[in-house]
Amino acid sequence: GQSLEQPSEVTAVEGAIVQINCTYQTSGFYGLSWYQQHDGGAPTFLSYNGLDGLEETGRFSSFLSRSDSYGYLLLQELQMKDSASYFCASEFPAGNKLTFGGGTRVLVKP
């Protein structure tokens, strides 16, 4: 089966760095995706790790370690607009279905 665990909430100040961890137990795991969802909005794609290592997209980076069944999303230079929920999702098999974690609510304070 598939399950993903991530912290429920993180609070940080503007300009800080936040790391959201995601541990998973999946069979047939292909890769780890991250989505952002603002209150009342739709999830939007942030990044994808199909291979181990770090993927960087502007202020956001994502990391995957298959040997540790672990990944994280790193939010740098936090801005107020980064206040949102962030979901990790495992892909199985490639391109077909996603299983989502419960989401991490990030609150950015001035």
Added chain:
Amino acid sequence: DADVTQTPRNRITKTGKRIMLECSQTKGHDRMYWYRQDPGLGLRLIYYSFDVKDINKGEISDGYSVSRQAQAKFSLSLESAIPNQTALYFCATGDGRDTQYFGPGTRLTVL
């Protein structure tokens, strides 16, 4: 215009009523998905379709049915709505790679 649209955006209905939620996309993707989101929780897959003739159950398909009328249209039906189906419903599309594109969501309340 949005690439993935859902109608209605909000719906309040009564227990036992039949409800249809519609999804249309202009992205040209073959793959379409219906998810349900409950407050404070992640998204759970209800049904998915890889082309017009392909329908697959997700993890929580009981009480729901779907119809893929065309490549661009995928509808979700609740044959007899019950209160615990009150949730936010999202349609999504995918092109077989790593990204899914979500519609704006339908907020359904079953009284």
